[in-house]
Amino acid sequence: MNEQLTESLENYLETIGMLVRKNKIARVKDISKELNVKSSSVNIALNVLADKGLIIHEKYGYVELTKEGKRIADDIQHKEDILFHFFADILGVDKDIALKDACRMEHTISDETLAKIIFFIGKISKNSIKNNK
């Protein structure tokens, strides 16, 4: 159940999660547009994800995340959010660059390092309040 997904498959899951949040549904066309790949590529990826039990996709129908698929999608989105916040708001990196970096690093950062970053953000924020800046 816990085999490692490729960066590509993680991106598909994350995108499906985002589309469901935004539009209630996720379609092949939307995934394709979002990831800048052809819909034939999307189909192949969806078959793999369905085989792994991470999505449900009936022919010509919408794409849905299973419970496990949603867990993974949310986890990756969370990593992206933390990294983006850290880069853009704490380090002061340009927002476009911060997002691009976060979208790549979300696939490789360990839970341990992420946890330390979250802890660090908390500490920094408290200090800012204490020092009134």
Place this chain on the structure above:
Amino acid sequence: MNEQLTESLENYLETIGMLVRKNKIARVKDISKELNVKSSSVNIALNVLADKGLIIHEKYGYVELTKEGKRIADDIQHKEDILFHFFADILGVDKDIALKDACRMEHTISDETLAKIIFFIGKISKNSIKNNK
């Protein structure tokens, strides 16, 4: 001249740089051992790197970095060093995990974000001295 290398090719370059630093020379066998790939895979990668003008590799001979190859290898190594230092020494991440994360993220972090991290490390260090801790 500035086409983007794959993560795999960057790892080969970086490893060659490390071996030359450590042993004066880099051999196919050592690269293979270091990266945990077969020497046939190393050979294929070396051909690609030679085509791109990043290494010199005469048949059955040692592998050398060109000036441009060395520049790239050093750049990646520098990114790894900064990330490792930041994770391990500033955030307090376990050294093994910090290194593993640094070795993956060194391929995706932008120069801008790296520069902000370097600046941040400098600031933190100064504060530590000022606050005597």
Place this chain on the structure above:
DNA sequence: TGCAAATGTTATATAAATCTAACATTTTTA
């Protein structure tokens, strides 16, 4: 110094991720 061991290379195969082109189904609309 010649042979065995170590090292390096090439040929061929496989997996992942993408593409184009052809085809199928569904949706929209005249």
Place this chain on the structure above:
DNA sequence: TAAAAATGTTAGATTTATATAACATTTGCA
């Protein structure tokens, strides 16, 4: 409601990165 447009799927090709197996060269030592 039938034809056109939009969307989805499948087949087959390409690229990258790896592997195994067979072969070539170099090195080290009896």
